[in-house]
Amino acid sequence: MKLRKLLIGLCAAAGLTLGMQPMALAQAQYKAEYKMSLVLGTQFPWGKGGEIWADLVRERTQGRINMKLYPGTSLVGGDQTREFTALRQGVIDLAVGSTINWSPQVKELNLFALPFLLPDYRAIDALTQGTVGQELFDQLSRRGVVPLAWGENGFREISNAKHPIQSPADLKGLKLRVVGSPLFLDTMSALGANPVQMSWADAQPAMASGAVDGQENPVSVFAAAKLESVGQKYLTAWGYVADPLIFVVAENIWKTWTPEDQAIVRQAAIDAAQQQLAIARKGMTGDDLSQWQELEAKGVQVLHLDEAQRQQFVDATREVYAKWKKQIGAELVEQAEAAIAKR
Known part of the structure; x- marks a missing residue:
């Protein structure tokens, strides 16, 4: 009888340990800091969008995900055209990036730089918030990043x-x-x-x-x-x-987060992008x-x-x-x- 109880106790203990492994593994994969690349700092609407996103994520995850801003594309020596490649290579964890800067690697993003295609802000919204925007997100998803929301740098x-x-x-x-x-x-x-x-x-x-x-x-x-x-x-x-911005997470980072945290980061990106777009268009x-x-x-x-x-x-x-x-x-x-x- 004592042996039987001992075996049941050991099995229960083993089961508890096994049950804790997925959570412990997920937490172990989280980094103390996630590097967010930005071309412009927080004095610009572009950088402000990144700051809002980071703040929302930190608050909503109770500090599990901390994003640190690296403006001036400092993670790639100031060369913004290398930013997308660095995202795919794991040098950068997240970014609020420009369709223009990423267009050398993703030719479809040149759409927004076709001269005089877009006559007004409603035209930008018709693309980013419609089937064209979704198609471009699909193109990015095939290239190792997870696109979450559209922001805006504005008409040039x-x-x-x-x-x-x-x-x-x-x-x-x-x-x-x-x-x-x-x-x-x-x-x-x-x-x-x-x-x-x-x-x-x-x-x-x-x-x-x-x-x-x-x-x-x-x-x-x-x-x-x-x-x-x-x-x-x-x-x-x-x-x-025009120069729409895209809030993205590197796919290799995205996969390390729980589904619950992925949902939080996605919604925070959408909320931050809405605020960022309003800031970019104010007074225009x-x-x-x-x-x-x-x-x-x-x-x-x-x-x-x-x-x-x-x-x-x-x-x-x-x-x-x-x-x-x-x-x-x-x-x-x-x-x-x-x-x-x-x-």
Whole structure:
């Protein structure tokens, strides 16, 4: 009888130990810190989105998942075009990344950089929140990352230190800093500019020294970086491309979390992205034009193109659009065009 009780006790103890193993294993796989890559810091809407996401996750997981922000793409030496590769290689755990910066590795993301595809914010939403956005998420999922939500860096406007830009002729010969994307090089070359590829870290010193004449970026970036202080006196609102952001987790990290924590991280990304998008668009449209007005108050000459002026740039980049439509995938581009038409 005593032997029988002893055996039952041992089995019960063994069963308890075995029952605890999955939880203990899951907790053992959690890292003390998860590295989040960002191009811009928290003074920009981009970095603010990453900060909100990290705070929500830390709060909702009671500190089980701690995300540390690494702005300036410091995890890849400041080269934002290497960020997506680093995610797949395990150098980066999470990111709020740019469709532009990741487009060299995921050609479909060049969709948003097709010149003058997107006429307004509703057009961006029609793509990111519809079947096109889901298709792009599917493409990313096949490449070793888990996409969770869409954020936004905004429409990219053009500035320079020389003169106002209101026609393609005004771009002729201007040295313009662009990101490391062949599509951007093709677009600026078609407009007669001299595109100079460089990281954002190098861009401001180059503008200050006159090594480049101008750049193209969302207004929120222009304002937060105080580009008027490095000679960028002329800003043209032409909305030639948009730069959606994507909240992602590296697949190898995602698999180490429990389903419950995965759900928390996903919902936190969605909530953070909604807040980030509102911050990025504040003061840009409708009755609230405060971002434009603040720049004008700092001495920046802001020019808003009318339809006829904008059409000149559309016409000048038609060949670039046609070339890259084939490279991105004609079916995807046509799906996007149809979604925009129905918005």
